[in-house]
Amino acid sequence: MFEFEDRVEFPERNLDILTVGEMLIDMISEEYGDSFESRTYGKFFGGSPSNIAMNVKRLGARPLVASAVGADGLGHFLIEHLKEAGIDTRCVQQVEESTSMVVITKSRATPIPIFYRGADYQLAYTTELKEALERTKIVHFSCWPLSRKPVRQTMEEVIRDAGRNGVLICFDPNYHPMLWEKGEDGALYVKSILRHVDIVKPSEDDAQRLFGPDTPENQLRKFLDLGVKLVILTLGKDGALVSNGKETVKFDTLAKDVADTTGAGDAFWSGFYAALVKGYPIRRALKFGMAVSAYKLQYMGAVVDLPRLEEFEQRYQI
Amino acid sequence: MFEFEDRVEFPERNLDILTVGEMLIDMISEEYGDSFESRTYGKFFGGSPSNIAMNVKRLGARPLVASAVGADGLGHFLIEHLKEAGIDTRCVQQVEESTSMVVITKSRATPIPIFYRGADYQLAYTTELKEALERTKIVHFSCWPLSRKPVRQTMEEVIRDAGRNGVLICFDPNYHPMLWEKGEDGALYVKSILRHVDIVKPSEDDAQRLFGPDTPENQLRKFLDLGVKLVILTLGKDGALVSNGKETVKFDTLAKDVADTTGAGDAFWSGFYAALVKGYPIRRALKFGMAVSAYKLQYMGAVVDLPRLEEFEQRYQI
Numbered sequence: 001m002f003e004f005e006d007r008v009e010f011p012e013r014n015l016d017i018l019t020v021g022e023m024l025i026d027m028i029s030e031e032y033g034d035s036f037e038s039r040t041y042g043k044f045f046g047g048s049p050s051n052i053a054m055n056v057k058r059l060g061a062r063p064l065v066a067s068a069v070g071a072d073g074l075g076h077f078l079i080e081h082l083k084e085a086g087i088d089t090r091c092v093q094q095v096e097e098s099t100s101m102v103v104i105t106k107s108r109a110t111p112i113p114i115f116y117r118g119a120d121y122q123l124a125y126t127t128e129l130k131e132a133l134e135r136t137k138i139v140h141f142s143c144w145p146l147s148r149k150p151v152r153q154t155m156e157e158v159i160r161d162a163g164r165n166g167v168l169i170c171f172d173p174n175y176h177p178m179l180w181e182k183g184e185d186g187a188l189y190v191k192s193i194l195r196h197v198d199i200v201k202p203s204e205d206d207a208q209r210l211f212g213p214d215t216p217e218n219q220l221r222k223f224l225d226l227g228v229k230l231v232i233l234t235l236g237k238d239g240a241l242v243s244n245g246k247e248t249v250k251f252d253t254l255a256k257d258v259a260d261t262t263g264a265g266d267a268f269w270s271g272f273y274a275a276l277v278k279g280y281p282i283r284r285a286l287k288f289g290m291a292v293s294a295y296k297l298q299y300m301g302a303v304v305d306l307p308r309l310e311e312f313e314q315r316y317q318i
Numbered sequence: 319m320f321e322f323e324d325r326v327e328f329p330e331r332n333l334d335i336l337t338v339g340e341m342l343i344d345m346i347s348e349e350y351g352d353s354f355e356s357r358t359y360g361k362f363f364g365g366s367p368s369n370i371a372m373n374v375k376r377l378g379a380r381p382l383v384a385s386a387v388g389a390d391g392l393g394h395f396l397i398e399h400l401k402e403a404g405i406d407t408r409c410v411q412q413v414e415e416s417t418s419m420v421v422i423t424k425s426r427a428t429p430i431p432i433f434y435r436g437a438d439y440q441l442a443y444t445t446e447l448k449e450a451l452e453r454t455k456i457v458h459f460s461c462w463p464l465s466r467k468p469v470r471q472t473m474e475e476v477i478r479d480a481g482r483n484g485v486l487i488c489f490d491p492n493y494h495p496m497l498w499e500k501g502e503d504g505a506l507y508v509k510s511i512l513r514h515v516d517i518v519k520p521s522e523d524d525a526q527r528l529f530g531p532d533t534p535e536n537q538l539r540k541f542l543d544l545g546v547k548l549v550i551l552t553l554g555k556d557g558a559l560v561s562n563g564k565e566t567v568k569f570d571t572l573a574k575d576v577a578d579t580t581g582a583g584d585a586f587w588s589g590f591y592a593a594l595v596k597g598y599p600i601r602r603a604l605k606f607g608m609a610v611s612a613y614k615l616q617y618m619g620a621v622v623d624l625p626r627l628e629e630f631e632q633r634y635q636i
Contacts, residue, residue, distance in 0.1 A: 027359065039360055041358065042358055070432065105391055112390070
């Protein structure tokens with residue numbers, strides 16, 4: 001049980017957050033184009049867990065990234081990007097498949113990403129990864145590495161060893177059937193993982209894709225019933241509804257100006273994590289999540305230049 | 319036996335060239351960057367067989383493209399591009415996989431492409447494709463659709479039915495081990511296909527990747543010994559060496575200004591095909607190939623705006 005007024009007690013560790021999963025290239029069109037007439041694309045560092053690692057580093061916490069990229073120029077680019085940010089790359093594996101990529105063509109309607117999955121799902125359970133799990137407080141992953149083999153086996157070992165080592169297991173249930181191989185019931189698999197998970201942060205869309213449409217309160221209940229200990233259901237401009245199974249707390253958004261919603265969810269995770277490992281109680285850590293998310297929303301881009309965590313305290317009167 | 323002074327006798331058909339295989343997106347960096355630091359990429363229509371179809375249409379011949387693209391925005395873009403060029407798209411299949419893509423980062427050294435294969439290898443042997451093989455004079459393909467299943471089975475049916483229908487079978491043996499699944503001997507498979515092939519056009523690099531290093535004359539002999547009837551070995555600025563097994567003829571390059579070598583080989587095929595179906599003897603058709611290639615070399619880009627075939631006659635004094 002996570003009481004809102006309690007801190008999470010972590011064992012003594014020299015790492016704060018280990019992110020496991022997709023690190024990839026986002027190719028984003030420079031112009032809007034509903035018929036893909038856009039001619040030029042910008043190449044960006046991407047992948048939600050890796051973006052969280054970049055963010056928490058800026059906030060002052062200690063991340064490590066475990067990902068597989070190609071033994072190619074784009075993989076090299078991603079690794080250099082981590083190094084420049086001062087992030088340890090010992091758990092980045094270079095494999096034979098091409099570095100994974102998502103092509104996003106901006107559109108006045110909903111932009112539909114095109115996935116090019118290669119290296120990301122070749123992540124192996126190496127000695128380095130096993131060791132990282134012994135020295136981190138938190139492990140974070142999304143649906144990507146659950147959606148395909150062989151990385152799914154790696155994740156099952158990660159989850160098992162995280163549990164054995166007393167690591168807090170946090171999962172972004174960003175379920176989308178497009179990630180799964182045709183014919184497999186990905187939602188069913190995701191649900192089967194939840195009993196090993198401490199904290200999830202679904203959006204309403206994520207919850208709907210997993211469980212079908214329902215009220216926010218009922219969606220919270222479904223995650224709790226499947227064994228999750230703390231559920232953070234994000235409601236966009238309406239903030240977030242958080243439940244530990246005993247108590248449900250509403251958090252209002254702190255955002256005033258919204259320039260770009262890309263990466264706002266990752267910014268939330270980042271502020272929340274940085275505050276948890278700093279020893280703040282859960283209620284306050286959630287407020288830091290709301291604050292870092294609000295800060296990010298003011299700027300364009302998935303990862304923006306964040307101040308250190310302490311600065312959010314005054315700026316957002318937490 | 320193809321005598322150099324003979325025309326190729328084609329049955330009466332309402333199509334000239336059916337290209338079967340990769341139609342894809344080329345993502346090409348705008349700047350040079352040896353460490354993939356290039357930030358912007360241009361999106362281009364690509365895939366060698368589809369480029370040949372575009373070229374022969376401009377030269378005045380009648381192409382048809384059989385390819386598989388994704389049921390996504392990039393696939394839509396490729397289909398629209400063909401339609402705008404007035405090319406029949408009835409044999410373009412839209413499948414569940416993402417539209418295939420090649421990312422090319424320009425480099426002062428040799429640029430190393432990164433392959434993202436998806437839809438292209440899902441091409442099925444449909445009724446439309448079978449019918450197209452009954453009404454074309456020439457079928458053209460490269461190593462791409464041989465390199466992976468299930469499209470390989472489709473190609474085996476294409477080759478079988480092309481033989482039954484008296485279609486001229488032309489193959490670009492652009493072999494590269496990166497196209498093949500790890501652990502499979504792609505060179506061996508390519509060699510096993512050659513006995514069904516009428517005409518090949520390897521570069522010296524292609525020949526070396528298939529057979530190891532050797533003299534041009536010996537490389538010609540290896541293709542002939544495996545059953546090919548006419549071998550066009552291209553030698554870059556040194557032109558081409560062509561053998562029908564009885565006679566070997568040297569063709570000098572007609573290029574004066576070289577702005578960009580991309581697509582020069584496809585331009586050669588295009589001029590050669592357009593001249594063959596127009597009824598020119600083989601020696602003269604090869605000269606048209608050299609001429610269209612020389613014309614293309616003056617301009618940047620894989621596909622350039624070609625004049626009709628007749629104009630090359632005077633311009634290059636063929």
